[in-house]
Every structure is written in structure tokens, then in C-alpha cells.
Amino acid sequence: SFTVLRTSWREITWGDNKNALQYLKNFRPQNEEANHIRVLLYGPVGAGKSSFINSVNNVLQGRMTNEALASNTTSDQSFTKIYQTYQIKKGSKGNFYPFVFNDIMGLEDGDGRGVRTDDIKNALKGHVKDGYKFNPVSPLSDGDHGYTSSPSISDRVHVLVCIYSANAAQMNQSVLQKMREIREAASELGIPQLAILSHVDEACGETERDLKNVYKSKHLKKKMGDFSSSLGIPMNCILPVKNYSHEIQLNSDVTTLILSALRLMIDFGDDYADKL
Numbered sequence: 123s124f125t126v127l128r129t130s131w132r133e134i135t136w137g138d139n140k141n142a143l144q145y146l147k148n149f150r151p152q153n154e155e156a157n158h159i160r161v162l163l164y165g166p167v168g169a170g171k172s173s174f175i176n177s178v179n180n181v182l183q184g185r186m187t188n189e190a191l192a193s194n195t196t197s198d199q200s201f202t203k204i205y206q207t208y209q210i211k212k213g214s215k216g217n218f219y220p221f222v223f224n225d226i227m228g229l230e231d232g233d234g235r236g237v238r239t240d241d242i243k244n245a246l247k248g249h250v251k252d253g254y255k256f257n258p259v260s261p262l263s264d265g266d267h268g269y270t271s272s273p274s275i276s277d278r279v280h281v282l283v284c285i286y287s288a289n290a291a292q293m294n295q296s297v298l299q300k301m302r303e304i305r306e307a308a309s310e311l312g313i314p315q316l317a318i319l320s321h322v323d324e325a326c327g328e329t330e331r332d333l334k335n336v337y338k339s340k341h342l343k344k345k346m347g348d349f350s351s352s353l354g355i356p357m358n359c360i361l362p363v364k365n366y367s368h369e370i371q372l373n374s375d376v377t378t379l380i381l382s383a384l385r386l387m388i389d390f391g392d393d394y395a396d397k398l
């Protein structure tokens with residue numbers, strides 16, 4: 123075929139998810155002062171931020187779940203407006219995995235609708251209280267109810283993950299500009315960054331037919347390359363993912379990609395938290 127390469131351009135082991143699962147089950151932050159590694163997901167409306175958290179939850183629970191509430195309505199307003207920390211249950215005794223997720227309201231085109239870049243910077247530094255409802259009109263400031271003045275290591279963001287749909291037509295310039303600003307803010311703080319290219323199933327027929335073609339698809343390789351250069355994130359920090367969306371049961375290949383992205387973000391975050 124003209125659309126797929128003969129061999130994968132990146133190595134990945136399909137169908138054996140046990141090692142990665144065990145690694146995550148055993149994981150503890152190196153920094154003993156850190157209760158958890160905090161992952162902040164950001165990206166345009168509908169990119170799949172909530173779905174990614176749902177997918178991680180599915181994979182770690184070993185069954186389908188619906189806790190992070192991915193929106194199923196098509197709307198120009200983002201579904202995620204509250205700064206909420208998502209924990210993942212571990213076992214049945216009120217334990218949680220030592221990594222947590224936050225997702226930030228979509229970056230929308232134009233002014234005054236998405237989360238302000240200043241508030242994303244606040245979140246990176248741990249100043250945004252859990253449950254805070256972002257105000258698109260004015261950013262949080264010291265003294266506000268939702269503002270944490272002296273954040274702990276656990277309040278801070280340890281890894282920033284940008285999610286973008288492989289199925290999106292073209293990168294919107296104002297969204298791109300906003301993503302760059304956020305990246306720069308994170309870079310100034312030394313926070314490691316990754317990017318997830320979601321919806322890889324919908325973006326390429328060969329991948330839709332068989333997810334194992336994800337690193338053989340010429341189209342997706344180009345998408346990842348374009349994404350890398352427009353965002354300024356190196357190719358080895360870009361991970362393709364197909365979120366659990368229409369499935370009613372777990373699928374080993376879907377899980378493989380989710381675990382591979384999750385493991386990298388936890389490790390990057392852990393390295394950063396260890397230096398704090």
C-alpha cells in the first residue's frame with residue numbers, strides 16, 4: 123500500500139500490557155514530600171482531555187468506567203470549566219494511585235472564552251484551588267478565594283501535556299499562539315512537556331482498520347511531525363493515542379497506546395518533582 127510503511131518507525135510492543143500495568147501499580151514518587159505526580163492536560167475543545175482521563179481510569183481499573191465525564195454533546199463552549207483533580211482508585215480500600223490529573227477548559231479562538239493564559243500559569247505553580255471555576259473575564263489573583271498562596275509540592279503541576287486531535291483540519295493560529303505561551307510558561311518553570319495526538323483512529327483509515335498501523339501510517343507520521351514543529355515539541359515527546367470512546371469493553375491495542383503515553387508522563391513528572 124502507498125499509505126503505510128512496511129515497518130513501524132517507532133518500536134512498541136503490542137498485546138503485552140502486563141509489564142506497564144505492573145510498573146504503574148508499583149510506582150511511588152521519588153520525592154517523599156510529593157503525595158502524587160500532577161499531570162495537567164490542556165488543549166482545544168473536544169481534543170479528548172476528559173476522554174484520556176477516562177481511558178486511563180478504564181485501563182487501571184481493568185474495566186469500562188465513566189468518572190471524568192467526557193462530554194458527548196457538540197458545543198462551541200468547553201465542557202471543562204472547573205479546575206478539578208481526578209484521582210484514580212487503586213484497589214477497594216479508599217486508596218488512590220500516586221498520580222492525579224487536571225484538565226483545563228478548552229483553548230478557544232478569540233478572546234474571553236477559554237481559560238486565560240494567566241490562570242494556566244497559576245495552575246502550573248499550584249495556585250489554583252480544587253473546584254475553582256475559571257472566569258474567562260478575569261484571572262485569579264492573590265487574595266481570591268480560589269487562590270492558594272503557598273502551594274505545596276503536591277499542588278504544583280509536574281508535567282504538562284498538550285492534547286490535540288489528529289482529525290482537526292488545520293491548526294488554528296490563535297489557538298497555536300496560546301499553546302506556545304503556555305509552553306513557554308512551563309519551560310520557564312522547568313516543567314517537562316509532552317503532547318498527545320488523539321483521535322488517531324478517525325484521522326487515518328489504515329489505523330481505524332487496525333490500530334497497530336499507528337506507527338506505519340504515513341499520514342499520521344506527517345501529522346506528528348507537523349504538530350512537533352508547530353508546537354516546538356520534539357518528536358520523541360509526541361505520542362499518538364486512541365481514547366476509549368465508543369467501546370463497551372477494553373481492547374488490548376487501545377490500552378497499549380494509553381499505557382505507553384501514561385508511563386512516559388508519569389516518569390517525566392516524577393523526574394521534575396524529584397528536583398523540587
Ligand SMILES: Nc1nc2c(ncn2[C@@H]2O[C@H](COP(=O)(O)OP(=O)(O)OP(=O)(O)O)[C@@H](O)[C@H]2O)c(=O)[nH]1
Nearest residue numbers: 167168169170171172173193201202228321365367
Ligand atoms: N474516535 C475517537 N473519539 C474520541 C477520541 N478522544 C475523544 N473522542 C471523542 O471526542 C469527543 C470529545 O472528547 P472529550 O474528551 O470530551 O474532549 P475534551 O478535550 O475533554 O473537551 P472539552 O472538555 O470540551 O474541552 C467525545 O465524544 C469523545 O468520545 C479518540 O481518540 N478517538
Ligand SMILES: [Mg+2]
Nearest residue numbers: 171172201202
Ligand atoms: Mg473535557
